[in-house]
Amino acid sequence: MRHVSISLDQQLADFRQRRFLATPLAGMAVWSLLIVTGALLGPKAQVLAVFVGTGSIVYLAMLFAKLTGEKVKFESNKSRNFFDTLFLSAVGMSFLCYALAIPFFLENYRCLPFAVAVLTGLMWLPLSVLIQHWVGVFHAVVRTAFCTLAWIVFPEHSFVLQPIIVVVIYAISIGVLELRWKRMQSVKNSTLTYAAHMA
Secondary structure, eight states: OOOOOOOHHHHHHHTTTTTOHHHHHHHHHHHHHHHHHHHHHHHHHHHHHHHHHOOOOOOHHHHHHHHTTTOOOOOOOOSOHHHHHHHHHHHHHHHHTTHHHHHHHHHHHHHHHHHHHHHHGGHHHHHHHTOOOTHHHHHHHHHHHHHHHHHHHOOOHHHHHHHHHHHHHHHHHHHHHHHHHHHHHHHHHEEEEEHHHHH
């Protein structure tokens, strides 16, 4: 079968039609668990939970995608939408920022959840650009601002307070993304109904 090339405009249109719910749900689930580990466990276990938990979000998103009906394409695929690849590069960039978090963590272990919360939240900015919606800017900026303030004022509560902030921002962002998707579905259904009547 001959490979049919799809234009970048069509790929971008397809990318923007997605629900974008699986990864935020996975992130919220992991950070919710980090509230518990931060409140109940000792320092070594808290640190391990942050590293393992945040590192597993991508894999957990694949599981959530089956529940939300999404196609999360993290695996290598030559036919993958170009904008999937572009966004995955932003995800990869955020995880490379662990190189900044680790030295600070070695100096003061309490700064780990703050550093990871801010650095991994950066991937929301390019998402806003790609889908032409304010939710990514909101998520990244508000998450960064509140996490920074919490670190400055209450650094001793970092393993609990940072996850709480991230979970609250996730909850708001998920609600906004779902509302966006439902509106798109409504417009799509209206267009199909109109086309059917005109046929």
